[in-house]
Amino acid sequence: MKFGLVYSFQVPPGSGVTHAQLWKDALREAELAEKLGYDSISLVEHHFLEDGMNPSLLVSAAAIAARTEHVRIGTSCYLLPLHHPIETAENAAVLDNISNGRLFLGVAAAYRDEEFNGFGITREERGPRMDEYLEILNEAWTKDSFSFKGRFYSCDNISVTPKPVQRPIPMWFGASGEAGLRRAAALGLPLVGSNRHHISELEGYYAIYRGFLAKYGKSVDVVPILRNVYVAESDEKAVEESADSMMAVLAGMYGKWAKWRPMVDDKGRTPDDPAFSSFESHREKVIVGSSRTAVEQVEMYSKRLGVNNILCWTALPGMPHDQVENSITLFARDVMPSFS
Numbered sequence: 013m014k015f016g017l018v019y020s021f022q023v024p025p026g027s028g029v030t031h032a033q034l035w036k037d038a039l040r041e042a043e044l045a046e047k048l049g050y051d052s053i054s055l056v057e058h059h060f061l062e063d064g065m066n067p068s069l070l071v072s073a074a075a076i077a078a079r080t081e082h083v084r085i086g087t088s089c090y091l092l093p094l095h096h097p098i099e100t101a102e103n104a105a106v107l108d109n110i111s112n113g114r115l116f117l118g119v120a121a122a123y124r125d126e127e128f129n130g131f132g133i134t135r136e137e138r139g140p141r142m143d144e145y146l147e148i149l150n151e152a153w154t155k156d157s158f159s160f161k162g163r164f165y166s167c168d169n170i171s172v173t174p175k176p177v178q179r180p181i182p183m184w185f186g187a188s189g190e191a192g193l194r195r196a197a198a199l200g201l202p203l204v205g206s207n208r209h210h211i212s213e214l215e216g217y218y219a220i221y222r223g224f225l226a227k228y229g230k231s232v233d234v235v236p237i238l239r240n241v242y243v244a245e246s247d248e249k250a251v252e253e254s255a256d257s258m259m260a261v262l263a264g265m266y267g268k269w270a271k272w273r274p275m276v277d278d279k280g281r282t283p284d285d286p287a288f289s290s291f292e293s294h295r296e297k298v299i300v301g302s303s304r305t306a307v308e309q310v311e312m313y314s315k316r317l318g319v320n321n322i323l324c325w326t327a328l329p330g331m332p333h334d335q336v337e338n339s340i341t342l343f344a345r346d347v348m349p350s351f352s
Contacts, residue, residue, distance in 0.1 A: 013314065013351035016052030017045050017340060018088060018238060018325035021072070022063040024260065027330055031064055035075070037333040042076045044337060046083045048344035053080075054088040054118065054238075054323050059127045063329060070103045077111035085111050088204055088238055088323055089120035089186035093141035094131045097165055098172065100145070101152035105176040113177035118204055118236075119146070120186035123272045139191055140164070146183075146199065153180040184236060188217050188273075197224030205237035207325060208266050210278055210297055211316060218317055234321055237313060240298040241324035242331075243342045247301040253335055254300055255291040257328035262294045299324070303346030310351065 019038055023029050042053055053076055055069045066072055073085045085107070092100065108115040121138040122128065128135045144162045151158040152172035159168050185196035186204045196203050203221045205214045214237070225231060240261060242254035266275045267283040276282055277293035287293050299309045299322075313319040324343065327336045 013310070013319075014051040014321045015343070015348055015351075016050055016054055016084070016086070016321070016323045017041070017327070018054045018056060018323045019066070019072075019327050020056040020058075020325070020329070021066040022061070022260075022329040024330045025062055037336070038327065039075065039079050041327065041333070041336060041340065042080055042083070045340060045344075046080045048341060049348060050083060050340070050344065051321070052084040052086050052116070052323070054086040056088060056325075057091050058124070059091075059094070060130050070100075070107050073115070074107050074110050077107060077114065082114075084114045084116060086116040086118055086184075088118040088184065088236075090117055091122040091127065092119040092145050093133070093138045094122055094127060095145075097145040097148040098152065098167070098170075101149050101172050104149075104181055105153065105172065105174055108176035108178055108181055109174055115176070115178070116182040116184060118184035118186055121192060124269060125272070137164070139195075142195065149183075150180050184234070188213075190220065193217060193221045194224050197221055197230060198228045200225075200228075200230035200232060202232045202234040202236055204323075205317065205319070207238045207240050207261070207297065208273070208275055210276075211313065214317055235317065235319050236321035236323060237317065237319045238323045238325060239313075240300070240328060241306070241322075241326050241339070241343065242298075242300045242328075243303055243306050243339045243347065245302065245342075247305055250301045250305075250339075251291065254328065254331070254339075257331045258298055258300070259289070259291055259294070260329040261325075262297065263289045303342055306343065306347045307350045310347065314351075 021034055023031055055072050057069045058065045059067045069087045069090050077085050104117055121142045141164055144164055153176050157169050157171040183201050184204050185201040187193050187196055240258045242250050244250035244253055270283050277288050278296040281288050299306050326339050
């Protein structure tokens with residue numbers, strides 16, 4: 013079992029915190045994470061949000077790569093259809109060189125109308141763009157030069173340089189719809205389970221995905237999942253310190269986006285139900301509590317989903333730096349050794 017940290021760089025309006033301070037804290041936490049034995053640091057992308065959620069993953073990842081030596085640097089996920097494929101190929105290749113081959117690129121298709129409108133493309137194009145851009149990335153990274161004729165991009169005998177250290181750069185795939193699950197399986201890419209979903213939902217998605225893997229004769233070694241994670245000295249303290257920040261993501265953010273991606277609480281209630289907005293109604297989606305409780309929750313994901321890589325979103329919106337450091341330290345000291 014491997015464990016990583018996740019960062020979104022969100023500043024709740026009115027918090028008094030600046031993005032500059034958030035970045036300073038995160039880079040310190042990245043150095044600490046490497047010393048504590050975390051395997052990776054991943055970044056989450058979205059655009060045009062009031063809290064300034066990170067819109068620039070590869071620039072951000074380069075900063076983290078420059079401050080670390082061993083921890084892997086990843087995206088979970090990079091919204092591939094929103095970006096020019098050649099620019100993505102070049103930026104990722106440069107980042108892989110800066111990090112000396114530590115990059116993994118988790119990609120997803122995006123789903124919010126504001127993002128497609130802001131980038132001047134239609135939501136209906138996201139699937140075809142994803143297919144085309146994935147092919148272009150592989151060609152750009154693995155061949156000295158290549159030509160391509162597609163619906164959205166064409167080129168004739170171009171060479172994308174520098175080449176990445178890893179040829180190709182490892183990729184993961186974020187999806188929950190059948191088309192995305194099929195696409196991930198057909199390409200043999202690991203599926204990243206979202207923190208939006210209850211484990212019972214994820215069991216269904218992984219079953220469909222594994223069915224497609226068998227159909228296409230593919231296999232994967234990495235089974236990653238993204239979870240909101242917070243550990244403290246007791247269950248009560250962990251909930252008290254993290255509940256508001258967790259709900260800012262689960263009910264506040266994903267609840268608002270339910271018109272594009274269905275979102276329910278642990279009992280299947282939708283955002284229009286008042287009970288949806290309580291922490292207890294989402295508690296089964298998160299890893300929260302004392303170290304002993306966290307061990308039990310990690311074991312559950314391992315046994316029920318076959319998960320072997322957990323991406324821990326601890327630096328949640330509004331979470332103070334000292335509490336983030338305390339949680340990731342306790343998790344590394346008291347939880348991770350149970351799975352070494």
